[in-house]
Amino acid sequence: MTAEQQSVASARVGVSLRVKWTAAMLAVALVPLLVAAILVVRIQRAGLTEVEGDLELAIADQTSRELAAALDDGERAVHRAANVLASDRIEDEELRLTFAREAIGASDLIEWVSVFAKDGTFIGSVEKGTGKGVTELGAAIVDRERPQWIHDPKVGSRYFEPLMVDGVVTGFLLGGAKAAHLDTIVDELGVARFGRQDLLVVVDDELRVVAGAGSAWTHGQSLAGDGVFKRVGLVKETFTRTLVMRGSWSAANGEPMIGTVRTLPAQRWAVVVQRPEAEAFRALGEARRAFVITAFALAALAIVVGSVIARRTTRPIGELVSLTRAYARREFDAKNEVRSNDELGVLGASLGRMADELAASEKEIVRRAGIEAGLARYLPAEVAAAVASGGGPLxxxxxxxxxxxxxxxxxxxxxxxxxxxxxxxxxxxxxxxxxxxxxxxxxxxxxxxxxxxxxxxxxxxxxxxxxxxxxxxxxxxxxxxxxxxxxxxxxxxxxxxxxxxxxxxxxxxxxxxxxxxxxxxxxxxxxxxxxxxxxxxxxxxxxxxxxxxxxxxxxxxxxxxxxxxxxxxxxxxxxxxxxxxxx
Missing domain, CATH: 3.30.70.1230 (Nucleotide cyclase, GGDEF domain)
Incomplete structure (x- = not known):
C-alpha cells in the first residue's frame, strides 16, 4: 500500500463501512422522498391557496350581494315613503304618515325617515321601534337633487332622497339605517362559513369598520396597517372600481394568516375576509405528518439494508480514492492499479478512460477559450465563438x-x-x-x-x-x-x-x-x-x-x-x- 493509500485508510479510522453504507442508503431513500415531499407540499399549498382564495372571494361576493340587497331594500322603503309623502291624493295628514310608516316598516334596514323642507328646515320624522330621526340634513350631502347613500362610521348609514312633485324638488327625506342589521348580515355569514364572527368585516374607503364589528372590532375603528392591510395597500381612488387583492401576514400572536379584500364601488366599501392558515391549510398539515411517518419507516429500512451491504463489502477502494484525488489535482497521467474482475475493476478502467478524455477535452477547451477570448474583443460574440469552434472562417x-x-x-x-x-x-x-x-x-x-x-x-x-x-x-x-x-x-x-x-x-x-x-x-x-x-x-x-x-x-x-x-x-x-x- 502506498503512502497516499495509507493516508486515505488512516483518514477513515473511526468511520466504519456500515455507517457509510447506512448513510448512503438513508440518502438514497430520504433525499428523493424529501424532494418529493417538498414538491408535493408546494403543489398542494399552491392548490389550496387558490381554492382558499376562490372561497374567500365567493364569501366576499356573497357578502357584497347581501349588503347590496339590504341597501336596495332600504332605498325602496325610503322611496315608497317619499312617494306617499309627496302624493297630493292623500289629503289626511295622519293617514299619509301612517302609510309612510308602513312603507319603512316593510324594510328591516330603515329605522326612521326624517322630512325636511326645500330650504333644509326640519318638518318631522316617521319612526319605528326605538329609532330616532334627526333634525338636520348635515353637510355631507353635496348634490341635493340625486338620491344617495351617506356612510359615516360614527353616525351610521343614511339614505337621502329629494321629494319631487312634477319634476320639482319640494323637500328632502333622510332615512336612517339600523347598523345592527348590516352587522347581523356580515356576522351570520361569518358564522355560517367559518363558525366565527371575527373573520369577516366591511370597511369604508378610509379603512374604518362599518359593518360586521363582532367582538373583534368596533364601528369606526381603523384597520389601516392591521390584519390583511399589512400586505394589501388600498387608497381612496381604488374604491371606485371593482378590485380583488390577496395577502398573507402574521397576526400579533405570530399566527400566520391569509386574507382577501374585495371592493364595493357602489358604496365605496370593501369586504375583508381573513382566516388563520392553520384552518385554511388543514389538509396540508395532514400531508406533512404522512410524509414524516413515511420518512421514519424508510430510514429504518435503510439502516437494515445498509448494515447488510456493509457486512458483504470488502473491496479495495483505497486505490480508487487515491486515483480520483489525483484526477482532482488534474494529474490525468495517474494509472489505475485495480485489476479485480468485479464492478470496482470496471469502475477503475472507466476512470482511466475518463481521465484520458478529460485531459484531451481540457486542452481543447483551453485552446478554444483563448481564441474566443481574443477574438471577442474585435468581433461579435457569435462570430468569435463560430471561428473559435471551427464553424466560421476568419x-x-x-x-x-x-x-x-x-x-x-x-x-x-x-x-x-x-x-x-x-x-x-x-x-x-x-x-x-x-x-x-x-x-x-x-x-x-x-x-x-x-x-x-x-x-x-x-x-x-x-x-x-x-x-x-x-x-x-x-x-x-x-x-x-x-x-x-x-x-x-x-x-x-x-x-x-x-x-x-x-x-x-x-x-x-x-x-x-x-x-x-x-x-x-x-x-x-x-x-x-x-x-x-x-x-x-x-x-x-x-x-x-x-x-x-x-x-x-x-x-x-x-x-x-x-x-x-x-x-x-x-x-x-x-x-x-x-x-x-x-x-
Whole structure:
C-alpha cells in the first residue's frame, strides 16, 4: 500500500463501512422522498391557496350581494315613503304618515325617515321601534337633487332622497339605517362559513369598520396597517372600481394568516375576509405528518439494508480514492492499479478512460477559450465563438444583408474633454459604453465599433434574425436615452457634465463581413444605410433620435415618429425626409 493509500485508510479510522453504507442508503431513500415531499407540499399549498382564495372571494361576493340587497331594500322603503309623502291624493295628514310608516316598516334596514323642507328646515320624522330621526340634513350631502347613500362610521348609514312633485324638488327625506342589521348580515355569514364572527368585516374607503364589528372590532375603528392591510395597500381612488387583492401576514400572536379584500364601488366599501392558515391549510398539515411517518419507516429500512451491504463489502477502494484525488489535482497521467474482475475493476478502467478524455477535452477547451477570448474583443460574440469552434472562417469578404444601423454620440463632449483629466474622460466613456453595449446586446444587436465619444451598433447581422431589427434598433435607442437620463444626475455630480446623446438610425442593404487586409481586418458593415445613419447622428440635437423615412415606414405602430420634413444630407444628391423618434 502506498503512502497516499495509507493516508486515505488512516483518514477513515473511526468511520466504519456500515455507517457509510447506512448513510448512503438513508440518502438514497430520504433525499428523493424529501424532494418529493417538498414538491408535493408546494403543489398542494399552491392548490389550496387558490381554492382558499376562490372561497374567500365567493364569501366576499356573497357578502357584497347581501349588503347590496339590504341597501336596495332600504332605498325602496325610503322611496315608497317619499312617494306617499309627496302624493297630493292623500289629503289626511295622519293617514299619509301612517302609510309612510308602513312603507319603512316593510324594510328591516330603515329605522326612521326624517322630512325636511326645500330650504333644509326640519318638518318631522316617521319612526319605528326605538329609532330616532334627526333634525338636520348635515353637510355631507353635496348634490341635493340625486338620491344617495351617506356612510359615516360614527353616525351610521343614511339614505337621502329629494321629494319631487312634477319634476320639482319640494323637500328632502333622510332615512336612517339600523347598523345592527348590516352587522347581523356580515356576522351570520361569518358564522355560517367559518363558525366565527371575527373573520369577516366591511370597511369604508378610509379603512374604518362599518359593518360586521363582532367582538373583534368596533364601528369606526381603523384597520389601516392591521390584519390583511399589512400586505394589501388600498387608497381612496381604488374604491371606485371593482378590485380583488390577496395577502398573507402574521397576526400579533405570530399566527400566520391569509386574507382577501374585495371592493364595493357602489358604496365605496370593501369586504375583508381573513382566516388563520392553520384552518385554511388543514389538509396540508395532514400531508406533512404522512410524509414524516413515511420518512421514519424508510430510514429504518435503510439502516437494515445498509448494515447488510456493509457486512458483504470488502473491496479495495483505497486505490480508487487515491486515483480520483489525483484526477482532482488534474494529474490525468495517474494509472489505475485495480485489476479485480468485479464492478470496482470496471469502475477503475472507466476512470482511466475518463481521465484520458478529460485531459484531451481540457486542452481543447483551453485552446478554444483563448481564441474566443481574443477574438471577442474585435468581433461579435457569435462570430468569435463560430471561428473559435471551427464553424466560421476568419477571412476577408462579406455578404449582403438587410440591417439597421445606430450611431449614438455624446453631445458637447469636446468641452468636457478639454477641461477634464484623461482619467475622468476615460472613466465616463467606459461607464457609458459599458451600459450602451449591454443595451445593444439586450436588443439583439452587434456593437460594431467605438469612435471617440460615439458608438456604432448594427442590428440584423446574424443569419437567424427574426426580421424585426428595425423595431429592436429603435427600442435600443429609446433605452439608451433612458439610461443617460437616469444617470445624468450622478454624472453631473461626479464629472460636472450634462451628458445627452444624439442618435441617428438608418436601415437598408449593407455589406457585412471582414474588411481590411490579411494582416489587419475588422468585422463591420459598409453601405449607404451606414453613411446615412452617421450623418443623422451629427444632425441630431442632444436627447434626439433622427431616423430615415424607410426606418419610419418599417418601425411599426408601437413607436411614435414625427416628420421633420425634407433636409439636405451631406453626400446625398436629393434632400431626404427625416423623422424624429418621440419617446
Amino acid at each position: 477571412a476577408l469578404g462579406g455578404r449582403r444583408a438587410d440591417v439597421t444601423v445606430v450611431f449614438a454620440d455624446v453631445s458637447a463632449f469636446t468641452p468636457f474633454a478639454e477641461r477634464s483629466s484623461p482619467e475622468d474622460v476615460v472613466a465616463l466613456l467606459n461607464e457609458l459604453f459599458t451600459v450602451l453595449s449591454e443595451v445593444v446586446f439586450r436588443h439583439g444587436g452587434m456593437v460594431d465599433k467605438f469612435m471617440g465619444d460615439s458608438i456604432m451598433a448594427v442590428f440584423g447581422v446574424r443569419n437567424d434574425e427574426d426580421g424585426e431589427h428595425v423595431a429592436r434598433a429603435l427600442a435600443a435607442a429609446e433605452d439608451m436615452h433612458r439610461f443617460v437620463t437616469a444617470s445624468s444626475p450622478r454624472w453631473r455630480e461626479r464629472f460636472a457634465v450634462d451628458v445627452k446623446l444624439g442618435i441617428g438610425v438608418g436601415t437598408g442593404e449593407a455589406l457585412v463581413g471582414n474588411l481590411g487586409s490579411d494582416l489587419r481586418m475588422e468585422f463591420t458593415a459598409v453601405g449607404d444605410s451606414v453613411n446615412v445613419a452617421a450623418r443623422l447622428e451629427t444632425l441630431a440635437r442632444p436627447g434626439q433620435t433622427l431616423v430615415t423615412a424607410k426606418v419610419a415606414e418599417r418601425a411599426g405602430s408601437e413607436f411614435e415618429l414625427r416628420s421633420l420634413g425634407l433636409h439636405p444630407i451631406r453626400g446625398k444628391t436629393e434632400p431626404m425626409e427625416l423623422f424624429e423618434l418621440v419617446s
